[in-house]
Amino acid sequence: MTWVVDNLDLIGRLTVEHLRQSALPILLGLLLSIPLGWLAFRFRLTRGLMLTVVGLLYTIPSLALFALLPPLLGISFLSEINLVIALTIYAVAIMTRFVADALASVEPHVRQAADAVGYGAWRRFWQVDLPLAGPVVLAGLRVTAVSTISLCTVGILIGIDNLGYLFTNGYQRQIVAEILAGVVAVVVIALVIDRLLVVLGRALMPWAGKGA
Amino acid sequence: MRTIRRTTTLVAGAAAALLTLSACGGDSDPLEQDTGDSGEDTASDTIVVGSQAYYSNEIIAEIYAQALEADGFTVERNFSIGQRDAYMPALENGEVQVIPEYTGNLLQYFDPETTATSAEDVYAELANAVPESLAVLEQSPATDQDSYNVTADFAESEGLTSIGDLAGIDGLTVGGPAELEERPYGPQGLADVYGVDVAFEATGDTTVQDLVAGTVDVANVFSADPRIQTEDLVTLEDPEGLFLASNVVPLVGADVVEDVAAVIDPVSAALTPEGLVDLNVQSTEEQRSSEDIAADWLAENGLA
């Protein structure tokens, strides 16, 4: 474990990088999946198609997607944008289903009551449907956050430095402690972010049950 | 309605939290990747040093970086950016300005048909082969070239000293990185040049361990790998020049040659073949960081 002690600054630096790279895809995943999830929930026709497409996206191997984005989009191979776009695609793939399920979990009579007291569709969505769907959306956001932080490490194979650097560098130099430090650091930050989201959810959605 | 208004802020709140996170980047981060704007302002004293995703290359890059810093340059490190085919476009467009390279492999990249094999010929051809936007500085005596290796036991039992001695042995498997299969010196080259027929097994970064464990019979190992000594491997001679001589050489942007040559040329001159193996030993055996290894080496050689 002396390796860890000697390299705390490197681990710290890579952890900050890692969080920075993961944050934007998690956020974009949440924002993009709300309209997509609503489309899937609202229209029977789009539901099957939408959920099939996002399901398919999730089966694209991350390593291939990271490597293919530069030629497909015409961006630099070294650009972090590759990683951000790829991770956003996976985040949307996970979140859309959760948002659709969350909206479906709102009881119809609540919606009818909102209609009855004169809510328009737009206002009802933001003030009734989404708040009540919140706990399930939050559950999806937690899964997305943990998965994004874990998947981010594969970025090292296309030259994006983050905690994944400790995996490949440790593997080359045969330093078990280095790889282990990377794995532990990823798990720790994933679980910390997960806890933060729970706390945030409780603060913002006091009506949610303990299950959230 | 109070609760409801609070909710719409779930999204907003999460957004704010995550944005804050994504905003706190590490500007001072040596592994920082955001080099988007550095391509343009190369004229001033900021130099972007890159490295391959290879620990030994990263040590050399760190030596360049610290030597440049000691001379007053501001250095941005963009290390571990993959293999040649991946980073070459970034060098050509100026995203990266200095990277440690290897003459033989680099020449083969620009001119796959080359017939040069000696260090002098390779370097001379390389100087002409690099694109106009790039240049190579003086080559170092230190070499780190591909080589085929067998265990001492296998060499003894089969009487092997040269690659050609492998011809006629049945059921040989050669191990190396996945791309070896497609390289000119890979299985096809072995068959064409030496009449040696081998199966190929991708062994990634554990090629030496796989050789020692017996998974493969012949291993493609870099000649500066300390384990050739420590694991008692025999490097097979290559009289036909399947492998090109591959000395350490800095590949730099043509526009920064004048700035950096005075700093990096002495580094290249001081780096010996044994010295390079020693740097690698410090990284793998002693598990020291490349920063420490580079700093000590520069001090010992009176270059910083």
Place this chain on the structure above:
Amino acid sequence: MDLFAEAIAWIFSTDTQSGSLPLSEAIATHLAFTVVSVLIAAVIAVPAGWLVGHTGRGREIAVGLSGAARAVPSFGLVLLLVLVFGVTHKVGASTTAFVLLAIPPILAGAYSGVEAVERRIVDGARAVGMTSSQVLGKVEIPLGLPLLIGGLRSATLQVVATVTLAGYVGSWGLGFYIVQGIQIRDFAQILGAALVIVVLAVLLDLLFALAERAVVPRGVRAGRDGR
């Protein structure tokens, strides 16, 4: 969309069938990693999940462990285990990492399937004199099958995509082509291999969809008997 045409051409080119790792062998090893990992994970997670769902005990632990397992980066774990187990056990090391990946969704499918059985049905089964293990075996497990298969389905889809990483440590699976393709910048090869993986995933998904359909009527029938 030249690249797609080239990728398709790569899949069907004779070189792809005859290299050091022929495509058929890559597909076979890729599927073998997937199936074996999911099976081992099922042997561990299904009984554990049923027990948690039936007794209601250990749910917190199961949820917590699943959450932590989800956070473990498979890529790092594969490399770590190869170093720890030794290079002669690369297959075992990779499989272990994929098993860990597959456990959380299967565990969740198993316990949520049992938990989702209506209280009234379980009470009814007890009322007609079923023992606790009969309730589990004859009522809760059959009725929970659709959710369990859903868990197996999502585990399989995750594993089939992630087995790609095994190509970083050795000559197997479709990941080998992707790892090699990245090093030699052969995008047709990368995309071709990725397309084959997606097709495999779709086929596996279809199998599970059929299986889910097959168990639902039986489950419903079992439910009626219980009532």
